[in-house]
Amino acid sequence: MTEQIARTEKQLGAILRRVRKQAGLTQGGLGDRIHLRQGTVSRLEAGEPAVQLRTLMAALSALDLELVIRPRTKGSAADIEDLF
Amino acid sequence: MTEQIARTEKQLGAILRRVRKQAGLTQGGLGDRIHLRQGTVSRLEAGEPAVQLRTLMAALSALDLELVIRPRTKGSAADIEDLF
DNA sequence: CAGCAATATACGTGATTGCGTATATTTCGA
DNA sequence: TCGAAATATACGCAATCACGTATATTGCTG
Numbered sequence: 001m002t003e004q005i006a007r008t009e010k011q012l013g014a015i016l017r018r019v020r021k022q023a024g025l026t027q028g029g030l031g032d033r034i035h036l037r038q039g040t041v042s043r044l045e046a047g048e049p050a051v052q053l054r055t056l057m058a059a060l061s062a063l064d065l066e067l068v069i070r071p072r073t074k075g076s077a078a079d080i081e082d083l084f
Numbered sequence: 085m086t087e088q089i090a091r092t093e094k095q096l097g098a099i100l101r102r103v104r105k106q107a108g109l110t111q112g113g114l115g116d117r118i119h120l121r122q123g124t125v126s127r128l129e130a131g132e133p134a135v136q137l138r139t140l141m142a143a144l145s146a147l148d149l150e151l152v153i154r155p156r157t158k159g160s161a162a163d164i165e166d167l168f
Numbered sequence: 169c170a171g172c173a174a175t176a177t178a179c180g181t182g183a184t185t186g187c188g189t190a191t192a193t194t195t196c197g198a
Numbered sequence: 199t200c201g202a203a204a205t206a207t208a209c210g211c212a213a214t215c216a217c218g219t220a221t222a223t224t225g226c227t228g
Contacts, residue, residue: 112204122205
């Protein structure tokens with residue numbers, strides 16, 4: 001389970017939360033490392049779509065994670081229009 | 085080269101640009117699919133850290149890409165403080 | 169249970185988003 | 199080399215960020 005796929009902001013947030021907990025960190029503790037408020041970390045983990053990229057990257061960095069982009073593997077390519 | 089690592093917003097933007105071009109899309113064309121303006125796509129690809137997560141996810145979706153989170157492999161864990 | 173730590177949520181503030189629209193500027197093929 | 203297409207940038211606007219700070223609420227653990 002060392003490789004997790006996120007196709008939505010919520011999934012992404014859930015992954016981050018899982019990793020953070022596993023690292024024995026609190027939202028506040030993580031926030032301290034990357035100069036983000038605890039409340040901001042909360043929003044990131046909640047999967048709010050409007051958080052900024054810098055917030056995500058900072059969290060990834062602090063959790064020693066990396067982001068991989070690759071072509072979608074299984075599942076059909078969702079019909080984009082359905083998202084709106 | 086079907087799997088690309090991004091540790092910064094700039095790297096992420098560069099990956100997106102490469103994939104978009106390879107797909108034969110223009111910024112405007114991509115924007116149409118995901119209801120984003122060409123200018124917004126431009127900023128995303130330029131690696132501006134403040135673009136929103138929703139913008140990234142929409143682009144990934146339109147390009148049929150997925151996002152994978154995993155522990156950092158090679159390279160040292162950057163000293164977080166150095167980022168500030 | 170009780171009580172504290174952790175998390176979610178709120179307020180006002182200043183900064184910045186993405187929008188719609190428009191225009192420089194750059195790139196690239198004929 | 200020229201010209202159209204593509205990209206970068208700008209404007210005013212409404213919305214929303216993350217900030218600092220504070221407080222409900224939740225969740226553990228003893």
